[in-house]
Amino acid sequence: MDYEITILRHKKGSDRSYYQTFAYTSEGNENIAAVLDRINRPSMTDIGGEPAEPVRWECSCLQKKCGACAMVINGIPCLACDRKISDCPAKFTIEPLRKFPVVEDLIVDRSSMMDELRSLNVWLSGEARSSDDNMTCYEASVCLQCGCCLEVCPNFCAGGEFAGMSAAVPMTRLLLEMDNKQGKELASSYVRNIFEGCGKSLACRDICPAGIDIDKMLINSNAVAVWRRNKHKVVKK
Amino acid sequence: MDRINIAGAGIAGLSAAIALAEKGIPSLLISVQPSERAQSVMAEGGINACLDTMGEHDTVEEHFRDTMKGGVFIADEDAVRSLTSHAPEMIDFLERIGVPFNRENGHVIQRNFGGQKKKRTAFARSSTGKIIMSALIDEVRRYEAAGLVRRLCHHNVTGIDIRRTDSGLSCEGLWLCDTYTDRMYYSRGHVIAAWGGMNGLFPGHTTGTAANTGRLTADVFLRGVTLSDLEFIQYHPTTVDIGSKRLLLTEAARGEGGKLFIERDRKPWYFMEELYPESGSLSPRDVVSREMYRVCQRDDCKPPVYLDMRMIDKPTWESKLSDLRSWIIYHLGTDPVKEPVAVSPGIHFFMGGIDVDKRHRTDAVGLYAAGECACQYHGANRLGGNSLLGALWGGRQAAYTAAEETGECENGEPAAVGESEGFDVTAYDAGAAEMCGILVSGLGIVRDEQTMRSALDRLDGFADAHRDDPLHAGAVLGQAMLLSALARRESRGAHSRSDHPQRDDERFGRRTYCRYKDGKIQIQI
């Protein structure tokens, strides 16, 4: 099948972005990561036959495990290695995530998301309390730090007080693994920078490419940080 | 105390940073992408340690023996002893930093993995690497906040400053490039290499990330550092081609009962169970990959080989292999609960790399190496579950040695040294694909003199044609791999030769060393 793919481009160091369209013939069921790889060829041209520079994008695992390739495909934030071209219309767009500064083409600088974790004390104070019933901690550990959740969140803007789900999810593991005394500072970060800012619209839930049950994370973290309930009685779903 | 440079922030780099910080030693943790993107997050199956939680009377001695035997007796015995005896301590450390391993009755539970007779592999459902990495990253963050670790993500290390002195090689620092601004810096001080395996030489053919380019391994080689055991490349038996890469179907699938078969006389033949009654489909990876290759060559068999997982029960799928099932459905459109899956071996792990001693020193003073970029612990074939362990323990060991050997001078901030010139990415990728074609033609699962010679001839031509561009260093590293494989005129572990099918302990029962001197590659076994 033939596609017209319009990509929002940005030269490194420039202050201007522009759209460029490429013609692409699909071999079947490939994902957008493979599509980008194939568009990038020596002497590549755009749909009008004009010479084009290779499209820069970030990837690593190519199997939904590292969060590197998050971008906005046909208006929806997702992982390029997760999105099949067969699920896209004949004409569609690829754009970088919008809540972070663009570095080049589809590459954005997500440092702020990771710096936020540091300023919110997202680490374990003391030793973890291991328990057999650790499924929630496991689920909270799979967060990819991809930033897709921030893209759709109506309440998140970079630099604001509300830190978003990419901070809330890793916090869940730590809150569950510390006792109330150890987790005091993290709990207050949670209340101030997550609980008080989150509108609970759960727009982020359906977008998370790791399939994290955001609802469950919030319920568990709230139980510990807001209602100060003992870890071993926290909510299971 | 001097700050130590750590190049790479996967499990080995993070482990080194934590070990240094525990001793109050600052480090600069440099990686081209944040740790969340490192190959270590892809490990699924688990990490080995004798915890003896499964009622099988497992011992450290057996872990030691299985590792030596799996590596066909060329790994350093003392190093393997140290690794296996500290393994339980490493799991204990991971538990303390909150890794949610699968547990029952207050204990971490363990599963079977290839080449080991007892259940010795601790795991976190089917994302062990990711879950361990999340906890290590959180732990490093604590030290970052305390000013002991400085993380420089999106910084590409472009070269290691190794100088020849009268007393030998000496590592003085490294060059790095901020990939967001293209600005280059030089950071003085000792270096722990933790930049992962050489996947970049085999784009599209490995289960790992091509972001581990192998370029730094080539760089230090050209600067005189010894590499070893480059011919030992592990082909994982159960991978599938998904276009851009090879997708691994974890060994845990066989650990939990999955079996391989090929069609023979219109009937499925579970060849591993018949040929190796004791270990069956869960034999070491080199053995399984080789047998898969052989049955596919037989006239009475019809390729491909299938992985049959239909016998795995529902609770096991749900509690231990849930990701695996969803991967297969997503990528291949078949449900492994109902249908067998066609598989073939793919490049998965590099046993060889930078030669290190028991304490992770290289032959350049001030350069240490750990994790998959280093050659230690795994001999001729790595056992599943031993590389996360090797990277975790190795990173720690490298840090301890570096801590002892680092002096008391201030090395200050990385200094700006201009801008990177960049290079033509599409031309590089096209060249890398061509080089990969040459390398895989010579370094397949079963090798012989003639195919390796002809690959080497072509690679020599390729290296000459790329003498002045960024592909050259990789081509020299490829030549070193082929020359190592040619020199080892026997079959051992992952190195299997049809023209020398026997193991020859007398002539080859040791490591292969590889050095670059005066523009020439020298091999010594």
Ligand SMILES: Cc1cc2nc3c(=O)[nH]c(=O)nc-3n(C[C@H](O)[C@H](O)[C@H](O)COP(=O)(O)OP(=O)(O)OC[C@H]3O[C@@H](n4cnc5c(N)ncnc54)[C@H](O)[C@@H]3O)c2cc1C
């Ligand atoms: C699919 C898969 C499954 C696996 N499953 C298991 C398993 O179940 N059990 C097991 O024990 N092992 C497993 N392994 C192997 C294991 O994951 C790796 O060997 C191990 O994680 C390597 O860790 P590392 O720290 O050495 O390197 P990596 O995690 O690869 O980290 C390398 C680091 O170096 C950085 N880097 C690379 N080049 C540069 C550069 N030029 N400049 C700056 N930074 C650079 C990267 O950004 C990264 O931070 C698996 C591997 C794969 C691919």
Ligand code: SF4
């Ligand atoms: S629930 Fe709504 S407000 Fe809260 S993080 Fe998700 S999208 Fe944002």
Ligand code: SF4
């Ligand atoms: S919560 Fe989900 S969407 Fe948000 S950063 Fe983590 S993995 Fe990505």
Ligand code: FES
């Ligand atoms: S490349 Fe890792 S998630 Fe897409």
